[in-house]
Amino acid sequence: MAFSPFARFRNFTVDNLKALLEVYPDQAEKMSWSEAGDIIEGVSKGYKKTSYQQACQFGLEDRGNGNFRVQTYLYTFDDENLKKYIEFWIKTYFAPNPYVNSDDEPMLIFCELVKEILCKQDLRIDYYDFFNRRIGGKSDDILMNILKSYCSPLKYEKIGDKHYFYIEQQNADYLEKQVAFIESEFAIPNAKSRADFFERYNYCNFCKFHGISAKVMDEADVTNDNTAAKRLTGGKNILLYGVPGAGKSHRIAKKYCADGRRIERVVFHPDYTYSDFVGQILPRVIDGQLKYVFTPGPFTKMVEKAWKDPGNYYYLIIEEINRGNAPAIFGEIFQLLDRKDGDNYPEDVVGESEYGISNYEVADIIYGNSDHEVRIPSNMFILATMNTADQNVFTLDTAFQRRWKMEHIPNKFVFENGNHALDEIQGTNIDWGAFATVINEQIIEINRDISSSEDKRLGAYFVKKSELASEVFPEKVLKYLWDDAFKMDKEAVFDPKFGSLEEVIEVYENSPVDKLQSVLRSELYARMIKEMKDRAKTAVDADDNH
Numbered sequence: 202m203a204f205s206p207f208a209r210f211r212n213f214t215v216d217n218l219k220a221l222l223e224v225y226p227d228q229a230e231k232m233s234w235s236e237a238g239d240i241i242e243g244v245s246k247g248y249k250k251t252s253y254q255q256a257c258q259f260g261l262e263d264r265g266n267g268n269f270r271v272q273t274y275l276y277t278f279d280d281e282n283l284k285k286y287i288e289f290w291i292k293t294y295f296a297p298n299p300y301v302n303s304d305d306e307p308m309l310i311f312c313e314l315v316k317e318i319l320c321k322q323d324l325r326i327d328y329y330d331f332f333n334r335r336i337g338g339k340s341d342d343i344l345m346n347i348l349k350s351y352c353s354p355l356k357y358e359k360i361g362d363k364h365y366f367y368i369e370q371q372n373a374d375y376l377e378k379q380v381a382f383i384e385s386e387f388a389i390p391n392a393k394s395r396a397d398f399f400e401r402y403n404y405c406n407f408c409k410f411h412g413i414s415a416k417v418m419d420e421a422d423v424t425n426d427n428t429a430a431k432r433l434t435g436g437k438n439i440l441l442y443g444v445p446g447a448g449k450s451h452r453i454a455k456k457y458c459a460d461g462r463r464i465e466r467v468v469f470h471p472d473y474t475y476s477d478f479v480g481q482i483l484p485r486v487i488d489g490q491l492k493y494v495f496t497p498g499p500f501t502k503m504v505e506k507a508w509k510d511p512g513n514y515y516y517l518i519i520e521e522i523n524r525g526n527a528p529a530i531f532g533e534i535f536q537l538l539d540r541k542d543g544d545n546y547p548e549d550v551v552g553e554s555e556y557g558i559s560n561y562e563v564a565d566i567i568y569g570n571s572d573h574e575v576r577i578p579s580n581m582f583i584l585a586t587m588n589t590a591d592q593n594v595f596t597l598d599t600a601f602q603r604r605w606k607m608e609h610i611p612n613k614f615v616f617e618n619g620n621h622a623l624d625e626i627q628g629t630n631i632d633w634g635a636f637a638t639v640i641n642e643q644i645i646e647i648n649r650d651i652s653s654s655e656d657k658r659l660g661a662y663f664v665k666k667s668e669l670a671s672e673v674f675p676e677k678v679l680k681y682l683w684d685d686a687f688k689m690d691k692e693a694v695f696d697p698k699f700g701s702l703e704e705v706i707e708v709y710e711n712s713p714v715d716k717l718q719s720v721l722r723s724e725l726y727a728r729m730i731k732e733m734k735d736r737a738k739t740a741v742d743a744d745d746n747h
Contacts, residue, residue: 204303205338206296208254213347215283221256222275257300260290260402263395274404288351289410290402293387299395307392311352312380318368319377325367353460353513432511433580436552438538442587443610446660449586452610457584458516465503466518469525475532495562505567507581515581522585528601533558537577538604552579589656614638614661616736621666628671628716635732644686647693657686671716675709696722
């Protein structure tokens with residue numbers, strides 16, 4: 202088996218889709234392929250040799266029997282709907298097809314990939330293993346880029362030199378049903394028929410795929426009529442908490458969403474207000490006149506996006522939620538945090554706000570109707586992060602906290618090849634994992650009788666690899682230990698000869714020998730060396746046992 206699913210011309214993107222559409226002449230469908238082709242060649246040199254293949258594979262044109270047809274409905278689409286076209290196209294695309302020559306059995310590429318992932322216990326697959334086994338030709342990078350960009354909620358991750366596609370557990374049922382729908386409604390027709398391939402991507406099929414009604418082809422219908430699609434459910438309020446640097450934001454990106462198109466991220470701070478979060482009336486110059494209009498905040502914008510796009514999940518991410526006065530910032534929105542559950546409500550509304558509120562300005566933005574009751578839709582998550590070391594900046598009361606699913610992010614150091622914990626601190630013989638492990642043990646030991654002392658621990662990702670550099674590390678890490686974690690007992694970590702942080706940093710930066718050994722208590726440094734030796738011995742013993 203070996204075929205190349207795409208012509209090697211350009212990536213399949215909205216910009217390239219628009220560029221292809223722009224070359225077609227007016228009245229193209231009244232011309233023969235030869236006439237239209239000559240005109241297009243004059244506008245886009247080389248069209249007949251390369252770009253026409255991409256256009257045909259894109260479902261844009263049909264030149265069977267000498268006639269010429271174009272998917273004219275795409276000219277009425279804005280960029281968002283062109284993205285939806287590409288999603289519809291790639292998820293129903295099969296190869297080989299009339300424009301991919303091969304005697305291999307045609308396959309629905311997206312469906313086959315998803316089915317293999319769903320069969321894996323960890324719901325992930327090595328992309329190149331799949332490509333080489335099931336396709337085997339060229340254009341592997343082009344296919345990977347399309348799948349990454351337009352096949353939500355399918356996820357992509359690169360680890361080392363491996364490329365993986367995976368599915369989050371919460372999306373597994375949805376994708377299984379989507380594959381069944383595609384295989385039923387978009388089964389492979391006559392794989393050699395150009396006319397059938399072109400008709401596959403007509404407007405009626407676009408509407409069927411996205412669950413919208415085919416209406417009269419005017420801009421308002423095409424742009425706005427997507428609310429008939431089945432709404433995803435299960436939205437939650439989730440508060441991720443842990444020590445600074447434990448990886449809370451990283452967990453959000455990996456477990457929930459990293460697609461910037463479906464994320465709105467805000468950071469709470471002492472001066473952040475309800476008006477910033479929900480919206481406020483601001484002066485605007487409109488048509489030369491000063492007017493006062495409601496300007497939506499991130500909460501209102503995200504509810505609007507989720508409401509108008511029921512087939513995707515949306516995520517409002519609140520970083521450092523306890524650094525602002527959260528109950529005051531939420532105001533009456535607090536009422537919306539109660540979500541319908543599966544015990545008391547039908548499945549199709551699970552995750553929607555249990556109680557609605559009246560807010561005329563917000564309702565007008567979201568629904569176009571100021572009298573509409575405002576609720577968080579079932580396809581919207583609110584994800585918040587909180588450093589436990591900062592938990593007393595603003596206290597989150599019990600009534601507020603009970604409306605969130607609390608998710609503790611453990612402070613785990615993973616000692617595997619290529620992992621951050623094994624990165625060496627520049628100018629020393631100590632790696633980051635050993636340093637942080639011993640320091641964290643010391644924090645617990647010294648502050649055993651002090652409430653919440655564990656919150657002062659160093660997170661696994663408290664520093665990045667670049668911050669282990671000799672000119673950065675003391676300013677970020679040693680300063681934190683001196684000013685915060687051990688401010689009541691500095692000699693628990695630092696050599697007693699130091700009377701100020703300035704001395705510590707100066708000696709560290711100028712030391713010609715191991716920099717940590719120059720500033721830490723000797724017994725603490727020795728524990729770090731022992732930590733690394735013990736870890737190495739454990740690894741050797743494990744290898745011997747295997």
